Amino acid sequence: MSTGDTPKTPKLCTECAASKACIQRPYRGARLCRTCFAAALEREVHEQIVREGMFRAGERVAVGVSGGKDSAVLAHLLRVLNERHGYGLELVLLAVDEGIHGYRDDSLEAVRRHQQSQQLPLRIVSFEEMYNGWTMDRVVGQIGRRNNCTFCGVFRRQALERGAIDASADKIATGHNADDLAETVLLNLVRGDAKRLLRCTDAVAREPDEGAAADGRWIPRVKPLKCLYEKEIVTYAYLQRIDYFATECTYAPYSYRGAAREFIKQVETLRPRAIRDMADAAEQLQDTQRRHPSPVTGGSRVHRCARCGYLCSQPYCKACVLLEHLNEGTGSLATRRAGTRLGRE
């Protein structure tokens, strides 16, 4: 394809060869018109759902929503595909209020607008209620802006799961996209976390131990958008007029993930395929590991947190360890020892 002079004639869609192309897709470089692009994206997400066996008829699915682009598109697509292909799912929107003034309160307004346009039930769970008054504003008040994303991430993950259990959901669907997965692969690599490196790209999270899902201790998480690029999601939202909330989190500029994100975006401009290739590499490693299990990457033992009963691999879950530190006023020390022990026990 020539990228030289400004084209005099519009490029036509490589699929229908009739309409003007509106997007160059990053992975294989296909040029699609508005109609063929929307159809391709919806078809691919449907195929991903079917191929991975993400859902079963009759299930209640909690869709994690933040008001942002990915979850707005996820909720839209799941509703559309559920109707189109007769999945037989009951969809529930589930939002987490971390208690970040000027950020999450605004984004929850977007969530409520989505609820109106999608006509789906909405549940909101808050850090304030779940963690005894520890909103992120209060957490940052104690520990400062450094490492606060660790608290938010741990608390949010657990809040989403508990909210889903309360909603009697069978699955949690999240809007993680290909760019998110590439970031996570990179972060796990630089942290030297081989176990997470292998499993972070799973479209369907594996059961931590046998029977965990059956007795309601654990809810499978699925990522229907894992193969879509951020560029595709944002373009789809733009062309479909899906409105969403987009403001940087008040506390995010200091996050580790931001640096990874920056790097991934730069690599994408040079070689768009790189984003999907990173996640594919992690999947291939996982396939190899499954055929030749080794102690380094093998499964770890899972049990309940001795304090709150949440599933974890240490005596106490990470959220309880972090909370203990916050209550003791030593939150800024917690991220160094999280997951190992409680302050006084």
Add this chain to the structure above:
Amino acid sequence: MVQVKLEFGGGLDAIVADRTKRLQVDAPVRTLGELITWVRRNCIREKHDMFAVSEATVRPGVLVLVNEVDWELEGTTRYELQPGDHVAFISTLHGG
């Protein structure tokens, strides 16, 4: 001078003067690359690097659409602007 309609999305509206999503401007430019340099100097009021780090191109992760068409199909920065063109800059960098 070329008259173009600008649109800022995905959080970029927050760094535009007047925090506006839409602007109509007469810009003394010929190409999209020149427009980006001009917009960075004349329309963005803070955190300029969120829009463009260097001259003549946007920051990686900012989508550009010309009349609802991906600029990668239009020759990116070399695209020659036409009067009335609608240029959208949409950041994908903000989370939810």
